[in-house]
Amino acid sequence: MTNKRASATRPRIDHRTRVGQRRRARTRSHIIGTALAVFAEKGPDAPVIDDFIRAAGVARGTFYNYFTSTQELLDAVTKTLEDSVMSSTLAAMAHIDDPVLRLSTGIRIWLRWAQSDAIGCGFVVRSRFRGPLVEKQLAADLSGGLEAGKFRFPSVEIARDLLVGTILEAMHRMMTSEVPDSFTDEVAGLILQGVGLDKRAIDRLLARPLPRFEQPDWETAA
Amino acid sequence: MTNKRASATRPRIDHRTRVGQRRRARTRSHIIGTALAVFAEKGPDAPVIDDFIRAAGVARGTFYNYFTSTQELLDAVTKTLEDSVMSSTLAAMAHIDDPVLRLSTGIRIWLRWAQSDAIGCGFVVRSRFRGPLVEKQLAADLSGGLEAGKFRFPSVEIARDLLVGTILEAMHRMMTSEVPDSFTDEVAGLILQGVGLDKRAIDRLLARPLPRFEQPDWETAA
Amino acid sequence: MTNKRASATRPRIDHRTRVGQRRRARTRSHIIGTALAVFAEKGPDAPVIDDFIRAAGVARGTFYNYFTSTQELLDAVTKTLEDSVMSSTLAAMAHIDDPVLRLSTGIRIWLRWAQSDAIGCGFVVRSRFRGPLVEKQLAADLSGGLEAGKFRFPSVEIARDLLVGTILEAMHRMMTSEVPDSFTDEVAGLILQGVGLDKRAIDRLLARPLPRFEQPDWETAA
Amino acid sequence: MTNKRASATRPRIDHRTRVGQRRRARTRSHIIGTALAVFAEKGPDAPVIDDFIRAAGVARGTFYNYFTSTQELLDAVTKTLEDSVMSSTLAAMAHIDDPVLRLSTGIRIWLRWAQSDAIGCGFVVRSRFRGPLVEKQLAADLSGGLEAGKFRFPSVEIARDLLVGTILEAMHRMMTSEVPDSFTDEVAGLILQGVGLDKRAIDRLLARPLPRFEQPDWETAA
DNA sequence: AATGAATGAGCATTCATTCAT
DNA sequence: CATGAATGAATGCTCATTCAT
Numbered sequence: 001m002t003n004k005r006a007s008a009t010r011p012r013i014d015h016r017t018r019v020g021q022r023r024r025a026r027t028r029s030h031i032i033g034t035a036l037a038v039f040a041e042k043g044p045d046a047p048v049i050d051d052f053i054r055a056a057g058v059a060r061g062t063f064y065n066y067f068t069s070t071q072e073l074l075d076a077v078t079k080t081l082e083d084s085v086m087s088s089t090l091a092a093m094a095h096i097d098d099p100v101l102r103l104s105t106g107i108r109i110w111l112r113w114a115q116s117d118a119i120g121c122g123f124v125v126r127s128r129f130r131g132p133l134v135e136k137q138l139a140a141d142l143s144g145g146l147e148a149g150k151f152r153f154p155s156v157e158i159a160r161d162l163l164v165g166t167i168l169e170a171m172h173r174m175m176t177s178e179v180p181d182s183f184t185d186e187v188a189g190l191i192l193q194g195v196g197l198d199k200r201a202i203d204r205l206l207a208r209p210l211p212r213f214e215q216p217d218w219e220t221a222a
Numbered sequence: 223m224t225n226k227r228a229s230a231t232r233p234r235i236d237h238r239t240r241v242g243q244r245r246r247a248r249t250r251s252h253i254i255g256t257a258l259a260v261f262a263e264k265g266p267d268a269p270v271i272d273d274f275i276r277a278a279g280v281a282r283g284t285f286y287n288y289f290t291s292t293q294e295l296l297d298a299v300t301k302t303l304e305d306s307v308m309s310s311t312l313a314a315m316a317h318i319d320d321p322v323l324r325l326s327t328g329i330r331i332w333l334r335w336a337q338s339d340a341i342g343c344g345f346v347v348r349s350r351f352r353g354p355l356v357e358k359q360l361a362a363d364l365s366g367g368l369e370a371g372k373f374r375f376p377s378v379e380i381a382r383d384l385l386v387g388t389i390l391e392a393m394h395r396m397m398t399s400e401v402p403d404s405f406t407d408e409v410a411g412l413i414l415q416g417v418g419l420d421k422r423a424i425d426r427l428l429a430r431p432l433p434r435f436e437q438p439d440w441e442t443a444a
Numbered sequence: 445m446t447n448k449r450a451s452a453t454r455p456r457i458d459h460r461t462r463v464g465q466r467r468r469a470r471t472r473s474h475i476i477g478t479a480l481a482v483f484a485e486k487g488p489d490a491p492v493i494d495d496f497i498r499a500a501g502v503a504r505g506t507f508y509n510y511f512t513s514t515q516e517l518l519d520a521v522t523k524t525l526e527d528s529v530m531s532s533t534l535a536a537m538a539h540i541d542d543p544v545l546r547l548s549t550g551i552r553i554w555l556r557w558a559q560s561d562a563i564g565c566g567f568v569v570r571s572r573f574r575g576p577l578v579e580k581q582l583a584a585d586l587s588g589g590l591e592a593g594k595f596r597f598p599s600v601e602i603a604r605d606l607l608v609g610t611i612l613e614a615m616h617r618m619m620t621s622e623v624p625d626s627f628t629d630e631v632a633g634l635i636l637q638g639v640g641l642d643k644r645a646i647d648r649l650l651a652r653p654l655p656r657f658e659q660p661d662w663e664t665a666a
Numbered sequence: 667m668t669n670k671r672a673s674a675t676r677p678r679i680d681h682r683t684r685v686g687q688r689r690r691a692r693t694r695s696h697i698i699g700t701a702l703a704v705f706a707e708k709g710p711d712a713p714v715i716d717d718f719i720r721a722a723g724v725a726r727g728t729f730y731n732y733f734t735s736t737q738e739l740l741d742a743v744t745k746t747l748e749d750s751v752m753s754s755t756l757a758a759m760a761h762i763d764d765p766v767l768r769l770s771t772g773i774r775i776w777l778r779w780a781q782s783d784a785i786g787c788g789f790v791v792r793s794r795f796r797g798p799l800v801e802k803q804l805a806a807d808l809s810g811g812l813e814a815g816k817f818r819f820p821s822v823e824i825a826r827d828l829l830v831g832t833i834l835e836a837m838h839r840m841m842t843s844e845v846p847d848s849f850t851d852e853v854a855g856l857i858l859q860g861v862g863l864d865k866r867a868i869d870r871l872l873a874r875p876l877p878r879f880e881q882p883d884w885e886t887a888a
Numbered sequence: 889a890a891t892g893a894a895t896g897a898g899c900a901t902t903c904a905t906t907c908a909t
Numbered sequence: 910c911a912t913g914a915a916t917g918a919a920t921g922c923t924c925a926t927t928c929a930t
Contacts, residue, residue: 027889045267048924059891064926152415154408161395162412165387173383186376190384193374194416245909245914270899281916286901471910489711492903503912508905596859598852605839606856609831617827630820634828637818638860693893714920725895730922 028066031056033218036077040122044074074127081120082131084216085113090137092211099144100151100197104205106137107167107191109213111184114171119218125171130164138163142195152196162194250288250298253278255440257299262344266296296349303342304353306438307335312359314433321366322373322419326427328359329389329413331435333406336393341440347393352386360385364417374418384416472510475500477662480521484566488518518571525564526575528660529557534581536655543588544595544641548649550581551611551635553657555628558615563662569615574608582607586639596640606638694732697722698742699884706788710740740793747786748797750882751779756803758877765810766817766863770871772803773833773857775879777850780837785884791837796830804829808861818862828860 034055038047052073053063067073089109096102114121123129142159145151153159170187173179185206192202256277260269274295275285289295311331318324336343345351364381367373375381392409395401407428414424478499482491496517497507511517533553540546558565567573586603589595597603614631617623629650636646700721704713718739719729733739755775762768780787789795808825811817819825836853839845851872858868 043267045265049926050924060926061892061928062890065889069925152421153412154404157395158392158405158408158412161391161409162384162388162416165389165391166384166416167387169383169387169390170380173379182376183380186380187383190375190380190416193418194384194388194412196415199374249914271901272899282901283903283917284915287914291900487711489709493905494903504905505907505913506911509910513904596865597856598848601839602836602849602852602856605835605853606828606832606860609833609835610828610860611831613827613831613834614824617823626820627824630824631827634819634824634860637862638828638832638856640859643818715922716920726922727896727924728894731893734922 027056027058027062031058031063031066031073032076032080035073036081036123036218037119039074039077039127040119043126044128077123078127078129078131081123081129082133085110085120086131086133086137088214088216089113092213099141099148100201101205101208103138103141103145103195104188104192105208105210106141107163107188108185108206108210110167111170111187112210113213113215115174115179115184117215118175120216121171121175125168125175135160145195150197150201153194159195163191166191166194249280249284253280253285253288253295254298254302257295258303258345258440259341261296261299261349262341265348266350299345300349300351300353303345303351304355307332307342308353308355308359310436310438311335314435321363321370322423323427323430325360325363325367325417326410326414327430327432328363329385329410330407330428330432332389333392333409334432335435335437337396337401337406339437340397342438343393344397347390347397357382367417372419372423375416381417385413388413388416471500471502471506475502475507475510475517476520476524479517480525480567480662481563483518483521483571484563487570488572521567522571522573522575525567525573526577529554529564530575530577530581532658532660533557536657543585543592544645545649545652547582547585547589547639548632548636549652549654550585551607551632552629552650552654554611555614555631556654557657557659559618559623559628561659562619564660565615565619569612569619579604589639594641594645603639607635610635610638693722693724693728697724697729697732698739698746701739702743702747702789702884703785705740705743705793706785709792710794743789744793744795744797747789747795748799751776751786752797752799752803754880754882755779758879765807765814766867767871767874769804769807769811769861770854770858771874771876772807773829773854774851774872774876776833777836777853778876779879779881781840781845781850783881784841786882787837788841791834791841801826811861816863816867825861829857832857832860 031052034057035052038051038055042051047070049060049063049070052070053060056063067076089106092109093102093105096105114124138160139156142151142153142156142163146153146156146159151159153162166187170183174183189202189206192205193199197205253274256279257274260273260277264273269292271282271285271292274292275282278285289298311328314331315324315327318327336346360382361378364373364375364378364385368375368378368381373381375384388409392405396405411424411428414427415421419427475496478501479496482495482499486495491514493504493507493514496514497504500507511520533550536553537546537549540549558568582604583600586595586597586600586607590597590600590603595603597606610631614627618627633646633650636649637643641649697718700723701718704717704721708717713736715726715729715736718736719726722729733742755772758775759768759771762771780790804826805822808817808819808822808829812819812822812825817825819828832853836849840849855868855872858871859865863871
């Protein structure tokens with residue numbers, strides 16, 4: 001009873017305190033979310049523990065309650081990002097079966113996402129992010145289109161190198177200079193030309209509307 | 223006899239100065255040459271001063287007689303590599319005027335060089351090397367081919383992203399896994415398809431013999 | 445013969461070279477002279493070998509041909525300065541017998557010298573210079589004046605502390621801020637009051653003209 | 667009762683441990699306190715980080731948790747010393763209004779303090795300590811006495827130079843040689859003579875008993 | 889859980905000194 | 910003698926990690 005009264009009289013706890021408590025409850029997610037921006041800005045090697053704890057607003061020791069090294073944090077961030085973006089992308093493409101359309105749509109979604117999410121884009125470019133889920137999807141759709149006779153390339157690996165390499169360079173360009181709105185679809189079109197589509201097929205693909213894609217909020221998404 | 227007299231009276235620049243300068247130049251080149259392998263192995267950020275002085279076999283202080291930071295060394299290595307590879311490449315292509323053939327030849331030489339020089343290849347991949355000389359050549363040949371109606375792409379920048387991105391991914395692949403001898407020309411072919419050449423043109427280009435390319439010796443080339 | 449011819453063909457050696465050779469002939473003096481300015485600027489501890497060889501325009505090794513440590517150089521500079529200033533001062537006072545007038549004259553000469561020689565003044569202030577010759581003169585004149593009943597102080601040591609301490613602080617002030625021309629004699633007057641002279645005696649002493657004092661050229665004086 | 671028992675059983679942490687922990691909580695003060703002795707022994711330039719951490723018994727990193735350079739530490743020590751000595755001195759003179767008596771008392775207290783605190787004295791002498799608080803007090807009392815017609819000197823600055831310079835030389839003497847007990851008052855007397863007091867006034871001032879002065883403990887005072 | 893002071897190994901940098909020319 | 914490249918011990922500084930509260 002006494003305790004109850006005490007807690008009844010205690011609403012001295014102000015708003016920030018409550019927010020803080022809620023945040024603490026998801027400390028791990030919070031560290032990952034804020035770490036993404038740190039990696040995006042400085043690359044995968046440069047940042048030090050101090051950068052992460054300052055970004056997250058936690059104490060040094062807290063960091064070690066969740067991660068034993070920055071590499072482990074990098075892995076967690078990478079996994080979070082891939083899970084998040086890929087699940088959104090796959091959801092958006094769930095009903096598409098044609099591998100050519102899947103590939104075209106995937107490339108376009110990815111590039112639009114990169115254009116709209118500077119932090120995520122920075123992370124991918126600077127960390128040389130290569131997610132197994134993404135790679136698997138790519139290989140499947142490239143194989144599918146090749147077997148269907150739509151593509152022309154000597155091997156899936158080389159086609160993948162062209163696709164991934166071009167996208168990474170394009171993302172790098174988007175990070176460092178202003179590009180027109182048409183940029184992302186122009187890049188997608190050139191990649192499709194690279195894997196062997198002709199002009200007419202490319203135009204038709206790029207004319208298709210893009211499914212809606214949900215932007216993740218990195219501060220809380222982890 | 224005449225020579226003897228001349229050498230007796232001439233030492234305006236005295237002997238010590240000349241010897242000193244020669245030795246100095248050799249040490250600097252030596253550090254740069256051995257540093258290339260270090261950067262190739264560990265990337266541009268990871269290596270510490272100790273790695274470089276151990277590789278070069280010089281004392282700590284000697285390093286600082288020539289470079290004030292690892293960044294300065296990285297810049298020197300980058301410049302040396304670009305100067306060296308580009309001057310060899312340009313020499314090999316001196317007599318070629320057709321921009322399409324120049325581009326095709328340049329891509330193929332570069333990839334063959336990467337295949338045969340693991341150290342240089344590692345450095346380029348890990349350091350995100352982008353030399354202004356290379357970029358300038360690329361832009362010129364891409365523009366030339368576009369204006370000649372041979373290529374099809376929306377802008378030189380995007381074509382350059384496809385070309386450079388694909389090459390970097392391919393180099394990365396060559397570093398990490400075994401590839402068949404045909405790999406380099408297959409990559410070159412896909413890039414040419416990407417910038418809009420048709421199959422016949424590509425086959426004709428790849429059938430051309432490559433000019434001889436002189437391999438630089440990094441230990442002394444700087 | 446050969447020698448003759450050689451020297452006959454040699455007038456290619458230009459003016460700077462000849463000056464250089466002459467300078468080299470007195471390298472030790474030259475190092476000491478230029479080191480004075482270095483010590484004056486940075487104090488006795490801060491400067492490094494590099495500061496001295498850069499100031500003197502000689503090679504590292506040359507320094508070690510003459511001095512084995514910066515302490516040795518500091519000692520040499522100190523001795524040079526004391527020899528130079530004291531011999532000038534003593535020469536200027538050679539014909540004065542009265543210890544009170546000697547002291548008054550010595551103080552005034554010293555302060556005027558400090559005012560006109562920023563480098564020497566800086567050295568004395570920053571190096572805590574205490575030359576045995578100076579100290580001996582001081583003690584003699586203070587004793588003499590005390591025994592003659594002209595001064596009033598409890599011990600020669602304390603009087604010396606007042607005199608030296610005041611002069612050093614005054615020199616420090618001259619180095620860091622602008623002072624009127626009357627400053628040096630006002631300081632001298634206050635010191636004389638401190639050792640027990642009355643106003644009339646002080647006024648009479650300060651009215652005396654100062655003997656001429658020869659300014660040393662530190663670049664060559666050593 | 668339960669509480670009482672709990673607290674009774676808890677001091678498994680023994681006394682020395684608790685004392686150590688309390689000391690850690692005041693690490694900064696501890697470093698400053700022990701640094702004073704280091705500066706006193708070696709002067710302001712010579713000591714290296716190692717000297718300070720050895721003196722304080724802390725790790726290298728701990729030093730940098732509090733100070734980013736030895737200069738910053740020197741500043742902190744200087745401020746601590748001035749605050750401490752000046753606040754003690756001012757407290758001891760709080761009830762004195764006459765500027766002449768204030769000056770006389772301040773000089774005598776300072777010299778006695780220097781005589782009894784070898785570490786503090788060494789620091790002041792070697793660091794060329796000049797605290798703004800001290801300077802302000804001095805200027806005020808010198809002005810006051812001059813305006814009251816008790817002193818005779820051409821400017822407050824010159825009188826200050828005589829006073830401070832003499833005290834520093836006297837402190838230097840006390841550090842390097844044995845002096846009689848009468849030394850400090852003899853120095854004070856000569857300074858008072860220097861600023862223009864006559865023998866009778868000086869004798870009267872020096873006959874006054876000195877207020878009690880509390881000696882700071884440098885290991886904890888910061 | 890969360891905290892952050894303390895730690896010390898690791899890496900960066902300086903500078904007195906040597907020595908071949 | 911003069912030179913200045915080379916040396917490496919001394920020193921400065923950072924930052925991942927621990928641990929008592």
